[in-house]
Amino acid sequence: MASRRNLKKNVNYISDLIAGLCIVESMNAKDENREELSKLFLQAVNLRQDIISRISHTEPGNVKGFYKKLKEDFNNGTQTIFKKLEELGK
Template sequence: MANRRDLKKDINWLTEEVVSDCLVYWDFNENKDEKQLAEIINSMVNKRNELFTRINKPTSKMTRQEVKAKYNQIAKEMFETTNNCFEKLSNLAKSNAKNN
């Protein structure tokens, strides 16, 4: 990890990717479950906000290894959440395709 700013940019980028894919799915599918799409978007945005809060907490009293571990854990959680949201969207698209 280079710095907090880059980590925040990466988190924002991943959040935007999930939200934009959800909106594309919403625009192009007639029989969509808007509630599930809203849940996917909300879970992604809530995780983003939670991680930003954790990133912004001071680390001045932590050792270098503790800081590195903290930021690695934040990145890991973001990747897991992003993957989970994409899997939910994919399953939603598959179920919609089967119903049509």
């Protein structure tokens, strides 16, 4: 259980970092970009909730494949959020 606990802590840390970046960017953004930044913030929160709930309910039988898919989904989700943040920051 300790590894699940550490994994949840790491997911929370990365998600909080992403949410914080969205908030900081929205403070410095133009009015038309704030709507998009609030959507990115909600996307980060939803990604966090999804990943944490999936960690809590691990698939029996295919644990290695389950965590591999979980890692890919989390990495893809964070990368898309960071790309959108970068586009809006320009």
